Amino acid sequence: MLTVSHEVVSVELDLVGGLLACPGCRGRLRPWGWARERLIRHGVGSDLALVRGRPRRGRCADCLATHVLLGVDLAARRADTAAVIAAAVEAKVASGAGHRPIAGWLGRPVSTVRGWLRAFMVSSTGIMEAFTALVHRDGADAAGLWPAPATGPAGGALAAVAAYAGVLAARFSVGTVAWQSAGLAVAGPFFFSASRWQDRVQHELALMPGMAGGKGGRSAG
Numbered sequence: 001m002l003t004v005s006h007e008v009v010s011v012e013l014d015l016v017g018g019l020l021a022c023p024g025c026r027g028r029l030r031p032w033g034w035a036r037e038r039l040i041r042h043g044v045g046s047d048l049a050l051v052r053g054r055p056r057r058g059r060c061a062d063c064l065a066t067h068v069l070l071g072v073d074l075a076a077r078r079a080d081t082a083a084v085i086a087a088a089v090e091a092k093v094a095s096g097a098g099h100r101p102i103a104g105w106l107g108r109p110v111s112t113v114r115g116w117l118r119a120f121m122v123s124s125t126g127i128m129e130a131f132t133a134l135v136h137r138d139g140a141d142a143a144g145l146w147p148a149p150a151t152g153p154a155g156g157a158l159a160a161v162a163a164y165a166g167v168l169a170a171r172f173s174v175g176t177v178a179w180q181s182a183g184l185a186v187a188g189p190f191f192f193s194a195s196r197w198q199d200r201v202q203h204e205l206a207l208m209p210g211m212a213g214g215k216g217g218r219s220a221g
Helices: 008-016 082-095 099-106 110-138 152-171 179-187
Strands: 002-004 029-034 038-042 049-053 056-060 066-071
Touching (some): 008 056, 099 110, 110 179, 152 179
Parallel strands (some): 002 066
Antiparallel strands (some): 029 056, 038 049
């Protein structure tokens, strides 16, 4: 499974042009049909809507493995957009709100929101360490990119990913990059999954070429 641009045309051009690499052998991915249809919840409150979609699938020309391509606005094994999951995390970190009031505000099942928050809390140390290293490696002015001081590992993780989103915005000369988009573009579609960070190995975290411009793909590690 790979994280790619949310722009369908760009992904198609990348597949046809052989610009997406297989996460297993680094061979070139080619078009290979679509994955099963998914229902994804977008928005909150009165703006909540169910959107049907079928992610593109690519097949490696070398090893013949197939991979589902998820847009950078989606996370693996989640029925909600990354923006909604990020809103839950932000509410928890900013105000310390519990999963029940956050679920009520978002209009999502309590168990679903509890799972999101638990996964991020468990992963927070690994996320913070990985993205702090990336900010210092790639940021021309790392000190100037950090937001207000964060409290606790979860706050530190959110601050580190937000800082790296600032690095990407500066690198590609765009206004802003959402922190969840930065996380998914760099760490792959399992960014919001605890299993991605269990061993706290960074798996060569790096933005794939052209991601912010709508091209390139990132493996799940």
